[in-house]
Amino acid sequence: MIAPQARPTAQGNQRMTYISTQRQVDSYSLSFTAMQACHLDALHRLSACVGWPHRRSDWATNLETGVGIVAVDEMQRVHGSAMCFPYGDGAAAVGMVIANPKLRSSGLADMLAREAVERSGSPRAFLNACQGDVLFYRGLGAKRGEQVFKYEGVLKVNLVAFSPIRDFAPEDFLKVLELDQTSYDADRSAVLSGLLATSDIRVIERAGQVVGFAMRRRFGRGYVIGPITAELGSDAVALATSLLADLKGQFVRIDTRHTDGVFQRFLGSLGLRCKPDVVTMTFGRSPRIGSPIGYALSSHSTG
The missing domain is CATH 3.40.630.30 (Gcn5-related N-acetyltransferase (GNAT))
Incomplete structure (x- = not known):
């Protein structure tokens, strides 16, 4: 088992102290x-x-x-x-x-x-490890966790935004962090702050409160949609639809741990390939990675 040591980590723009x-x-x-x-x-x-x-x-x-x-x-x-x-x-x-x-x-x-x-x-x-690397990481002492499903391909369906989604405003950031922290049981402010500069971000409100958010950015051959965090599955669908509505003909990718429910059925309706080829591996004390309100990952690397 790899025993994590008490060494400096990065927060925000700080860098890890590393001796070659x-x-x-x-x-x-x-x-x-x-x-x-x-x-x-x-x-x-x-x-x-x-x-x-x-x-x-x-x-x-x-x-x-x-x-x-x-x-x-x-x-x-x-x-x-x-x-x-x-x-x-x-x-x-x-x-x-x-x-x-x-x-x-x-x-x-x-x-x-x-x-x-x-x-x-x-x-x-x-x-998050490819299936072919699971045994490798188990050899390093990691424990097998949940599966990650990768939906990707050229979007061929027409989507129309149907809910009162609006663009992210700077004053939404604290609520976005709160929702994300509820999903991950951890403060991901450094990760989310780093994604702000390269992402289109949408939020959904109810009774004047932000109850969900989603990000879209260029990645690889096209666009990645994520993270998506929302209190309701229907809100997650609305947020994803808003970010996909102008991407017909573009390559898109969405990574999720959800195996059923309205969001999974929505993904299945998009005509994208579903590849269940990634598994979350945990070291040390198992973290709570994701929750029912976490509908899409920011990426395989960042979680």
């Missing part, structure tokens, strides 16, 4: 060092070589919302990565664990994942 370490990985002498903006081009190439859809700007957004580690050789070529997205209240999401395919059997991914979990300093760390 040298590792011998196969024939490579690699330095594990803090991820920085100068690594973005190389990280984009790294994720592309393993078939991930992340654009350079998606990596930049991740770097705004979390902290990372890169494994670089003497020529400053990036061979691996891992990231941590610290929440408040002792929780953290871990993601973007990638090793160059040439080093797939070298143990590099193991080293990076362990380093990210330990550096998070969190007793409630988790990550």
Whole structure:
């Protein structure tokens, strides 16, 4: 079992204090060092070589919302990565664990994942793993949690917004945080603040109170819709519809843990492919990841 250690974490724009370490990985002498903006081009190439859809700007957004580690050789070529997205209240999401395919059997991914979990300093760390990696993370001491369902594809249906949805205003942020914290049992202000600059955000009100919100941003081949948090499933559908209404013909993606109910039926009606190929894995004291009011994830990496 990986025992998270009490080390500095990132909050807002603060960065993890990280002392570079040298590792011998196969024939490579690699330095594990803090991820920085100068690594973005190389990280984009790294994720592309393993078939991930992340654009350079998606990596930049991740770097705004979390902290990372890169494994670089003497020529400053990036061979691996891992990231941590610290929440408040002792929780953290871990993601973007990638090793160059040439080093797939070298143990590099193991080293990076362990380093990210330990550096998070969190007793409630988790990550969303592809089904093929579940045994790998169980070998690191992680426990299997809920399944994540990825709905994606070109949107071919016409949608019309049908509820009084409005654009997010700065004064809504505290209520948005409150709703999100109810869903995650943790303060994700650093993650949400980082997403504000790149997202279209909608809210729904009832009796003058914000009772739900949803975000949309460019990602990969098109758009990702999430997070979506709402008190009612019908509100989640209304929020998603508002953000999808002008995306016919565009590639869209929505990740959810919901397996039934009005929101799941709505997703099923969109004609998108449903891929149940991701599982949440937890380290240490199991966090409460999501709740009935959390309808869509912000991303696999950030939770």
